[in-house]
Amino acid sequence: MLEVRNVTRVFGSRAAVDDISFTIDRPAFVGIIGRSGAGKSTFLRMMNRLTDASSGQILVNGQNILSLGGQARRAWQSQCAMIFQQFNLVPRMDVTSNVLHGLLNRRSTLATMFNLWSREDILRALQILDRLGIVEQAAKRAEALSGGQQQRVAIARALMQDPQIILADEPIASLDPMNAQVVMDTLKRINIEDGRMVIANLHTLDTARRYCDRVIGMRDGRIVFDGTPEQLSTGVARDIYGADASFNEAATSTALPTDTAADREYAERLLA
Numbered sequence: 001m002l003e004v005r006n007v008t009r010v011f012g013s014r015a016a017v018d019d020i021s022f023t024i025d026r027p028a029f030v031g032i033i034g035r036s037g038a039g040k041s042t043f044l045r046m047m048n049r050l051t052d053a054s055s056g057q058i059l060v061n062g063q064n065i066l067s068l069g070g071q072a073r074r075a076w077q078s079q080c081a082m083i084f085q086q087f088n089l090v091p092r093m094d095v096t097s098n099v100l101h102g103l104l105n106r107r108s109t110l111a112t113m114f115n116l117w118s119r120e121d122i123l124r125a126l127q128i129l130d131r132l133g134i135v136e137q138a139a140k141r142a143e144a145l146s147g148g149q150q151q152r153v154a155i156a157r158a159l160m161q162d163p164q165i166i167l168a169d170e171p172i173a174s175l176d177p178m179n180a181q182v183v184m185d186t187l188k189r190i191n192i193e194d195g196r197m198v199i200a201n202l203h204t205l206d207t208a209r210r211y212c213d214r215v216i217g218m219r220d221g222r223i224v225f226d227g228t229p230e231q232l233s234t235g236v237a238r239d240i241y242g243a244d245a246s247f248n249e250a251a252t253s254t255a256l257p258t259d260t261a262a263d264r265e266y267a268e269r270l271l272a
């Protein structure tokens, strides 16, 4: 289903992602872990074509999505929806309109310009919000919602695209533990009930162990672990995070990203 073949992304003289390869043959819940700068976000952005790869191939059902251009690239982007740490909603727009913006890749410019949505689309957006337990927030501005609710709106927007794959870049890093659990439970439900693959960059080991079928560990752009949550022992985690003997599992959080240009580009594309 998904085959990543020798994918590399070089920035300047440094490889952010360095010749990685792996295969996922079913709609699994895959976690990517590693310390800040390991290359996790760069990989997700290559999958979504927000960042170009320097070399390699990513085959999805046999098609190399790295070589797609124009309309085919946009079609692929609607097949693999992206969720960000900072939600990337339009803050002053109501929740339902934010969800409907998931359809932008499929709509004409004219319909988008005049904000014309069909009754069928609006009903579907409300059904998705209902499924995620936030339909009573539908008419509110996105900025009026809690962080956990905003992330569920972002998931609803992703579902509006009816994607094969959901890419989540540190989806719970800005949330308190209770909201984090609700968001992870939501992603897991979508994975199991809909059969959509989820690939999530995660910053805590306990979350990776609890929710993932498979965990990929990255260090300095390379894959240094690829296995089940059960195989992710403290010793293995210490190797992934490159920590010394004082390695502490609780201290695996990654820093807030400083480079959010691609996130902004995504939001701007939705607003365009």
Ligand SMILES: Nc1ncnc2c1ncn2[C@@H]1O[C@H](COP(=O)(O)OP(=O)(O)OP(=O)(O)O)[C@@H](O)[C@H]1O
Residues within 6 Å of the ligand: 011, 015, 016, 034, 035, 036, 037, 038, 039, 040, 041, 042, 043, 254, 255, 256, 257, 259
């Ligand atoms: N647009 C860019 N230009 C230059 N260097 C970049 C760019 N994007 C990422 N990098 C570099 O690539 C490396 C990998 O970054 P990446 O954001 O993929 O890591 P990460 O594992 O997702 O870390 P974090 O958890 O902090 O987001 C880092 O050294 C980063 O500085």
